[in-house]
Amino acid sequence: MNNKIRPKTAVLYLLMTPSIILYGICCITPLFVAYYYSFFKWGGGINMKFIGLSNYMTLMSDTQFWSAFLNNLQFILWNVIGQIGFALIISMLLTSKMVKFRGLHRMVIFFPVILSAVVVGFLWRIIYNKDYGLLNLFLTKVGRPDLIQAWLDKPKIIIKSLAIPKIWQYIGYYMVIILAGIQNIDNSVIDSAEIDGAVGWKKLVYIVAPLIKNTLFVSVMLCISGNMKTFDQIYVMTGGGPGTSSEVVALYAYQVSMDRMNYGYGSCVAIGVLILSMLLILLSKSFNKKNSSTV
Numbered sequence: 001m002n003n004k005i006r007p008k009t010a011v012l013y014l015l016m017t018p019s020i021i022l023y024g025i026c027c028i029t030p031l032f033v034a035y036y037y038s039f040f041k042w043g044g045g046i047n048m049k050f051i052g053l054s055n056y057m058t059l060m061s062d063t064q065f066w067s068a069f070l071n072n073l074q075f076i077l078w079n080v081i082g083q084i085g086f087a088l089i090i091s092m093l094l095t096s097k098m099v100k101f102r103g104l105h106r107m108v109i110f111f112p113v114i115l116s117a118v119v120v121g122f123l124w125r126i127i128y129n130k131d132y133g134l135l136n137l138f139l140t141k142v143g144r145p146d147l148i149q150a151w152l153d154k155p156k157i158i159i160k161s162l163a164i165p166k167i168w169q170y171i172g173y174y175m176v177i178i179l180a181g182i183q184n185i186d187n188s189v190i191d192s193a194e195i196d197g198a199v200g201w202k203k204l205v206y207i208v209a210p211l212i213k214n215t216l217f218v219s220v221m222l223c224i225s226g227n228m229k230t231f232d233q234i235y236v237m238t239g240g241g242p243g244t245s246s247e248v249v250a251l252y253a254y255q256v257s258m259d260r261m262n263y264g265y266g267s268c269v270a271i272g273v274l275i276l277s278m279l280l281i282l283l284s285k286s287f288n289k290k291n292s293s294t295v
Contacts, residue, residue, distance in 0.1 A: 031274070033267075034267040034270050034271060035267070035271055036267075037263060037264055037267035038055055038056070038264060038265075038267040038268035038270075038271050039051065039052060039053070039055070039264075040264040041054075041055075041264050041265075042262075042263045042264040043261045043262060043263065043264075044261055044263060048264075051264075055264055055265050055267075055268035056268055056272075058265065058268075059265075059268055059269065059272050064244060064247075064252065065249065065252055065269060065272065067244060067247070068244070068247045068248050068249045068251070068252040069249050069276060071159060071245070071246060071247060071248050072227070072228060072230075072248045072249050074159045075159055075162065075163055075166075075227055075230065075248060076223070076224055076227045076228065076280075078159065078160060078163035078167070079163055079166050079167055079170075079223055079227045080220055080223050080224070080227075082163060082164075082166075082167035082171075083166070083167050083170050083171055083173075083174050083223055084174050084178075084216065084219050084220060084223060086167065086171050087171050087172075087173075087174035087175040087177075087178050087219075088174075088178055088204070088209075088216070089204075090109060090171065090175050091175050091178040091179045091182055092182070092203075092204055092208065094106065094175075094179065095179070095182055095183070106172075106175070106176075106179075109171060109172040109175055110172030110173070110175065110176065111172065112168060112169040112170075112171075112172060113169060113170060113172045113173045115169065116232075117169070117232040117233040117236075118232050118233070118236050120165050120168075120169050120233060121165070121232065121233040121234075121235075121236030121237045122236055123165075124164070124165040124168075124237065125152065125236065125237045128151040128152050128161060128237075130148070130149070130150040130151070130153075133151075135151065136148045136149075152237060152238055153242055154242075155242055155243065155245035158238065158242070158245050158246045159245075159246060162233070162234055162237060162238065162246055165233060165237075166227065166230070166233060170223075170226075174219050174222075174223070177215060177218070177219050177222075178212065178215060178216070178219065180215070181211075181212035181214075181215030181216075182208060182212060184212075185208065185211050185212070189207065189211070190203070190207065190208075193206075193207045213288075217284075217285075217288050220284060221281055221284060221285075224277070224280050224281060224284060225277055225281065228249070228250075228273065228276070228277040228280065229250050229273070229277070230248055230250060231248070231250040231251055231254065234246055234247075234248055234251055235251055235254070239251075240252075240255070249269070249272070249273045249276070250273060252269060253266055253269040253270045253273060254266075256269055257269075
């Protein structure tokens with residue numbers, strides 16, 4: 001057997017090498033550096049004191065961290081429902097034969113994805129403004145001034161208010177993924193289902209959704225991981241307020257590291273975020289396998 005690397009394979013490896021090196025420097029190396037610093041008491045400079053697992057023990061009893069994690073879970077829940085739910089409905093509409101100018105619709109819906117999260121945060125902070133925001137202005141015009149409120153100042157609704165801009169921005173992202181899954185379904189299956197009376201929501205629930213189950217699962221995983229590391233939009237819109245009602249784990253890690261100048265514990269919080277993200281993904285994966293085995 002000839003074990004020599006083929007010229008095409010060698011070229012492929014050569015082209016991939018810069019990207020792999022860049023990924024290692026930007027993603028893998030900081031992870032190991034953060035893990036290393038998490039065992040130290042370090043406020044910057046050259047003075048570092050090794051404290052073993054003390055930071056992790058503190059993290060386990062840190063009520064502010066766990067409160068931020070609960071905020072993250074709420075944020076993830078609303079975004080999974082909103083982003084993937086609306087993307088699935090829109091994808092079904094765009095595959096309908098009655099819809100015209102599908103390319104234009106896709107482009108318009110996908111456009112917010114390319115915007116910076118900071119831009120989206122500033123935009124929606126203006127929309128939510130109590131005095132001159134478009135949302136309260138719209139409520140006034142439709143005769144519902146009783147619904148006007150300070151959307152970013154009430155702890156009871158703050159997570160929902162922050163989830164809406166995120167949902168709006170990323171519907172197009174998941175629409176593209178789900179559309180790809182739907183387009184891989186054999187047309188004869190769809191046509192047969194329609195002949196048998198499976199139209200509208202019945203076609204979605206009983207035909208399309210089961211056939212793109214793996215695509216939906218990938219979308220959920222991406223949604224969980226993406227919203228678990230949410231930082232910039234919330235930082236711009238509320239900074240974690242009012243109080244700590246909109247503080248998420250990534251924002252808490254930033255505040256510990258940059259505001260309190262506690263880089264050792266901040267690194268520990270970052271590692272904690274990574275572990276919790278992996279646990280959420282593993283739980284979702286095991287749930288998906290359990291459902292697959294019962295079908």
